[in-house]
Amino acid sequence: MSAARPGTPDAYFEDMYAGTEDPWHLAERWYERRKYDLTVAALPQPRYRRAFEPACSVGELTRRLAGRCDSLLAADRVGSAVLTARRRTADLPGVTVRRLTVPREWPGGAFDLVVLSELLYYLADDTMDELLERVRASLEGGGTLVTVHWNHPVPDHLRTGTDIAARLAALPWLHLLADHREDDFVLQVHTRALPGAGRAPTPAEREGLV
Known part of the structure; x- marks a missing residue:
């Protein structure tokens, strides 16, 4: 993950990974595997040119995203997680894994x-606003923003997936394309508004079906 809640020491995530490669058992649980598969299936375009996945943890979602991206930059703030993600994606062309703390360390380019997976509920309001502004500045017109977050209250989380969805709904530069809600998590797909043209076309519109 990429940020701890206010008052949580910076060592919080380092401690989570101490003594275990995968503290959330992301590679083992059917819940996680199903959620990752749904996330990739919800992508509205068959292929992406350049993608960014901050808070990649040990790279389980990264591996799935790689099959849809020419170039994929994954990042995490925890050094051991970065090393694990690098090892798990070493056989995949186009994947780079870096150690970054977002939003302060945000990669250049468009x-x-x-993809923001299990990240935003850790961020204080001002940090979340800064991160979303970074997304706005770097996401191309017509580009895709995917968010997926746990939807149960957790002491270490500042908000739920439902709370995050409400926050994103207030951003005029995003158009909601898909909204998948379960008791356990909220998965949303937004597209970046096209300059002067409104929302990006849907998958059906793109293929002339509408």
């Missing part, structure tokens, strides 16, 4: 896909 992206046509940004």
